[in-house]
Amino acid sequence: MNYSFRKRVAALVCTAMLGLGTFSCQDSLLNLKPVALLDAGVAFDTPSRVLAQVNGLYSYVKVGGFLGGRYQIYGDIRANDFVNRTSNSVTGLAVWNHTLAETSQNDVVSVWGNAYAAINQVNIFLAGLDANTSKLSAAPFPSDYATTATYYRGEARLLRALCYYSLLQLYARPYIDGNGSRPGVPLRLTAESGSGNNNLARSTVAQVYDQILIDLNFAEQNLPLSYTAAQGSAAVSLLNVTRAHRNTAIALKSRVYLTMGRYSDVVTEANKLVPATAPYVAATGVANSLNASVAAVFAAPQETSESILSFPFTAQDPPGTQNQLAYYFLPTQLGGNGEYGLNTSTNATTGGIVGNPAWLSTDLRRTNFVVRSTATSAERFLAKYPTGSPYTDKAPVIRYPEVMLSLAEALVRTTNTVDTRALALLNAVRNRSNPLAAGATPIDYTAASFSNSTTAMLDAILLERRIEFLGEGIRNIDLMRLNATIPAKGTVSAIPSTAANYVWPIPSTELSTNNLMTRN
């Protein structure tokens, strides 16, 4: 090879290397952005993105570890209507046993974390709406978008109230204990994003309830009466069950007041939804009503007008492993995992509702929802949530009959009489599932059924709630709002309201990071 050719090759290679390589650095590659996540700066750029954020708030509240399943389950298994079958500490064994520790991951730590994660999503969304008002008043937003934004604020604040309410039921002493003066939970109302701000003391139970009511009152005043137009593939029938409307706020308020023992306020709120006499259909907003068939209420797609608020699941958006209501309650033969069976003991104090003769054998709730795993099995299971994998039953939050029974109870307590309207409400719920067979004697409760004793009538209402809402997470609320002992079951002792484990421990994760936090 001659020298000049070699030189040329060398020069060429050098030039190429120096020119293309040595000093190059591609600026665009130094500023890579993800393609599956949205830059925060454009999150409020279009109406559909804002709507997606509203839906995002719901999805946070309804995660399987919170109101998408576990919260309801824990509300039931704390008490004595269910027995633990699998001894699996991941599926609530320690909740059932009352042996929770502040480090218990799947319950104590997880419910707390999920609730506050949802609360912060709400706070961030509310702050984002405020920060982006100029964007929201220009194209592509329609000129009347301010109304829509107000609806969204209402939904956000209703969800925040629901989260705080749910936290109080597990982590704080009931309102009745010291009239709300006991420690509640930290009240976080502003958006949290950067570092710092870890320390926040617990507000009192009363202070948290005050905020819940402020949010719910705001929601009542600002939520739409109902959903009248489909949103994408979400039909109106679905939206009215799975998105908050005015009646949702009112219904939740009736629950909150009942839990606080403010019975006259319960009457006020419930009266907005429940007419003086049958038929029991809400007069304004979504026509929430007592559905004729209780079986239909829990049959897919669980979208009757009785369901005021439920959380939806689909195959693409399932509740997640070991969170599904049906997984816990349905026997394996029917597609669940039979984590909890019904407590068949007939003992008057430790027995479960299924062993209680007051729950008539012909009751449609028994004939429809109480099943055996096999024809010969002695065990009984709750089949209210009928759908196995991928577990798409909606998780109930509040149903119309709850408002009716809360009203009935409040009427009895405020009038201190065996109130006639309360009787009618109680009978309406009860008889829906106990229709008169031909030639049968009426089974309506009458004043005489209770020998005119308000206590006996209240017991009947509470019993009815226990039957009607079995597996819907109401039982714990009903025990604790009255400071009642959590009954014993099997080898598990009763938990009196004075016991430390009457309420859940505060999670170690909060105690170790929030220096102002105190233990229960």
Added chain:
Amino acid sequence: MGARDLHAQTRTTSGRVVGSDGAGLPGVTVLVKGTSLGAATDADGRYSLPAPAGATTLIFSFVGYTSKEARIGDSPLTITLATNSTSLDEAVVVGYGTQSRRDLTGSVATVTGKEIANTPVQSFDQALQGRASGVSITTPNGVLNNPPVIRIRGANSIALSSSPLFVIDGVPTYSGNNSAVGSVANNPLANIAPEDIENVEVLKDASATAIYGSRANGGVILVTTKRGKKGQARLSYDTWVGVSKPIRLFDMLNAQQYVDIKNEAVRNLNANRLAATGTAGTNVQGFNLADANGNAYDTRWFDYIYRTGVSQNHNLSFSGGTDKTTYLASVGYTKQNGMLVRNDFRRFSSRVNVEHKLFNRVTVGARVNYANSLNSSPNSGSVGDGAFGTGGLGRLPLVLPPNISPYNPDGTYNTNGAGIGAGPNYNPTTSTATTLQPLLPGYYNPVVDLDNNYFTSESNSLQGALYADVEVIKGLHLRTQYGIDNLNFEDKAYYTSVAGDGFSAGGQAIDYYRTNKRWNWQNTAQYDLSAGEHSFSLLAGNEQQYTDVQRWGASRTGVADPFFTTFQGNYLNIAAAGNSQGSNYLASFFGRFTYNYGHKYLFTATGRRDGYSAWAQKFGNFYGLSAGYVISEEGFWKEAGFAKVFDYLKVSGSFGTTGNNQGVYDYVSLPLYGSFLYGNAGTFYYTQGANPNITWEKSKKTDASIAFGFLDSRLTGDATYYHNLVDGLILDVPQAPSRGIPGNSIPANVGSMRNRGFEFNLRYNVLQDKAFTWTVSGNLTTLDNKVLSLLDDTQRIAGTTSGLETANYTTVGRSIGSILAVPNAGVNPANGQRMLVKADGTVVQYNHLGTTGTGWTVVSSGANTTSPTQLADGVYYGPVLPTWYGGFDNTFRYKGFDLGVFIQFSGGNYIYNGTKSGLHDQRFWNNRADILNRWTAENTNAEWPRVVFGDNVSNGSTIVMSQNVEKGDFARLRNVSLGYTVPGKTVSKLNLSNVRVYVQVQNAALITKYSGIDPEISVNGGSNLAPGVDRNSVGQARTYTAGLNVSF
């Protein structure tokens, strides 16, 4: 001098040079002492050269071998050269180049390919165990292709990766478990056939690693693959077959013992209820040997889960070279069956390395590796986050009752729903004398899973580089190299609908497909200049690397018919699963200047400027400085009397900084919204706040070293002190959960940590007889790890096992991941209750359901009290990282025989033996046989508390207690090998150049006081925060192999 004259005065001397294995050594330099006359040996190691009449001695030298002198005799000589893997003159691969070990000032350990080849491992990094000082390698368990946990000089990070950067032939590659399926691991390094490796260098200090700048905090491991050698056409075939068996399996209760112990526990529970409530407990002694139909079983569950796995390995290569071209091509096949049923690893690999001198000063080359590997594993519960899974095979044989069978009498599977059937056992707490309720374990029938489920991870890897080197003027090399590392994974999981994890979903198939794509372009200019005693070398370069990782997948549930066992079959539902996307870019400029004066005074300076896409502030600078002084090169030394004996002494030191971005999220600094679903509506949600301040973790590394050689360097060694201060540790700073920050943490550069210690290497050729040689080498590293600062001095960072149990806490002033456990005060001889000590010194005891309160009472007063808690009452046990570790290697050769004995040792650490708590849990779980030494009225001085049915507190399932914290010291006979090299004469007749047969045992013996299955265990894999935890893991196998190496 004329040629004719020369001929007249010379004679021809000839002979053959062989290695200690008897094979001919090609390319050995043979020099007539005192002249410049020399020759190189041919492919068979033969040489022939003219020697002047007066010449008496020949010198034989070869890189990697100890030089030898021999007298010129009349007959042909056969010279045996011994390898010297730490020879001072060998070339050591360093970042972007090579250096002679003699001139090296950085800390670089070399492991030769020979030490790696022929070992029954899936990836070469497993075989580095104990081989290099400063490198701690933990095999987390015996599941195939589970990446070992590699820590170079301690843990160097908390939230990011502490693993080293792996660079193969100059191209940084992927490491760690890349599988999307929890049960099956996939270590990308398994795509390199160990037989293809020439050398592995471990860069440890700042001087050596700073050239890798922001990726080098955890050290760098450089892998150089084999090349063809000039004049040496060679065809080699290496093969081995092996069998693997489990060892140290626990001795569990048999059916009779189980029934006795559990019923005793029920009787004790009844007694407790009577004492606590005044009414007799009504729990039923529900444990029976036979069911109502008389079917009785005594099942040893291990028998269904473990097996003797048979493995085989083949590697065929041919290589050679001319003046212009060298080449090596190899193909390999390995099929390894682990000791767990269905744990199989298979790899096809192929490699081509060529280099060609295009023109006189232009060299081009390519190195390409293609491999297909397929790993299949059952759900061992030992990989990923599976420790507490109800189907984990590490756990099932420990918890399942021995009195039930995996099969019904009719041969069908024994199942009940997802779990295994109850067998003859009835639930003591829910049964009544008249209504017996079956005791359903809730755990899975392992045989159903093993027969029907599968978890596989298959990868296709194309990794390699093209390069060109131009020597523009003498000593100035311009080099460009373009490398790619494209790795695709197909990860599959199938769960049968029969029972187990797939039961409630009605059968499930999940497939994931992942692509890792990387290009790496390096351009360097290197100028070497020697002038007299001065030698300079200057390197300047640029490197760019772009990496793109994407994964998509879907889960199908509700199999339409059991016939379908693949994702492609028909199912009722499908949902997206495992989608992820990430990309990053690194742009770098670097330089290195080395200078030495007469190989006596040595100096190296390195600098690197890195720009990385993940940070808001893109660029950072890193540097290293080092100097060395070879005292033995001084005249006074050489003339001193002791120089004959003490012939080499070098002192050196280095200081510098490196960084760490390994494992940081690609978009960590950006404010982001994620998207999911609310029913059938799309959502956006806040998922990450802006984080503009986060940047590299930086490590300040200081190193001081002394290296020596005695007795003609028959005894060589070095001692090094290292100090590594990691600053700006990225911590996922825990946020109060009530703030609702996604993930409850925000990454920030807030912590610091130091690792310091000594490293020692010693190598001694004890005997170098013609027939018998004996070489001893050993290394020892000490480690003192301490966290210096976190967010604040009170911060405790939890390390959680499988999201369920937190044994480890990282705190300021202690070693990372120390175990926090409530102190155990033994078993109260008076009543058989477990006693723990609260922080205030109160000794408390637990009696399950035996009191009106929590079960806890104060020992001294009997008063009810609250349960002790880990956070309030725990004390720290640490460190969990070994404080000393190393290896000890003996090689004996006698004629054709070679014997290698390699011992690996480690210790000074604590292990949280969570498995032990499960093994003594008093739910229906089976127990280890030592539970028989439980407290009874007759046996009051017992090891274990009185058994009470349902008690999951006393032995540690609910409280981390010191009872289950043990020391992890061990010495393992990691490898014993015996080989025989067939004599050259016999071999030559068969037209072969080398034949060696060998047998070896891996994990031949283990000396430890640790009571668990294996002291070398890490159920949380490479987790920095939760190391040293043993929870339901499978141990390591013992593997026997027999092999053959032939070359033509």
